[in-house]
Amino acid sequence: xxxxxxxxxxxxxxxxxxxxxxxxxxxxxxGTGIYERDPDLGNVLRIELGGEPGSEILLVESTWKGEVTTxxxxxxxxxxxxxxxxxx
Numbered sequence: 001x002x003x004x005x006x007x008x009x010x011x012x013x014x015x016x017x018x019x020x021x022x023x024x025x026x027x028x029x030x031g032t033g034i035y036e037r038d039p040d041l042g043n044v045l046r047i048e049l050g051g052e053p054g055s056e057i058l059l060v061e062s063t064w065k066g067e068v069t070t071x072x073x074x075x076x077x078x079x080x081x082x083x084x085x086x087x088x
Contacts (some may be wrong), residue, residue, distance in 0.1 A: 001031045002058050005066075005067035005068050005069065006018070006068040006069065006078070007057060007068070008033075008035060008045040008061050008068060009043070009045075010033045010062075010068060010078065011033035011035060011045055011047075011068060011077075011078050011080070012033055012034065012035035012045075013032065013034065014032070014033055014076075014077040014078055015031075015032060015033075015035065015071070015076040015077045016031060016032065016033045016047055016071065016076055016077065016078045016079070016080055017029070017030050017071050017074040017075070017076040017077070017078070017080070018031070018047060018057055018072040018073040018079075018080045018081050018082065019074075019079060019080065019082065020082045021040060021080075026075060028051060029036070029047075029049055029056070029057065030049070030075075030076060031047040032047070032048050032055070032072075033045055033046070033047050033050050033078070034047075034048065038060075041060045041062075042060065043060075043061040043062070044058055044059060044060050044061060045059045045061070046047065046058050046060075046081075047059070047080075050056055059080070059082075062078045064082070065082070066080055066081050066082040066083045067080070067081050067083075068080050069081070
C-alpha cells in the first residue's frame with residue numbers, strides 16, 4: 001500500500017529531495033522548499049538547489065504531477081517524485 005501524498009505546502013522551509021528522470025537516468029536533486037504565491041502562476045513550490053546561485057526547480061501547484069512523501073530514505077525531510085507525462 002502506497003503512502004498518501006502530502007501537499008506541496010508541507011515542504012515549506014524544509015529539506016527536500018526531488019527524484020526525476022533526466023535523459024533516461026534517475027537523478028535525485030536536493031534543496032530547500034519555499035512555498036509561496038506567485039501573482040501569475042498561483043501557489044508554487046520553489047526548491048532552491050545547493051549548487052549554483054539561482055539554481056532552482058519550480059513546481060506550479062495547479063499543474064504539477066507527482067507525489068510528496070517522507071524523505072528519510074534519502075536523508076531529507078521530504079521526497080518529491082515527479083511523474084513524467086508520457087502522452088507527448
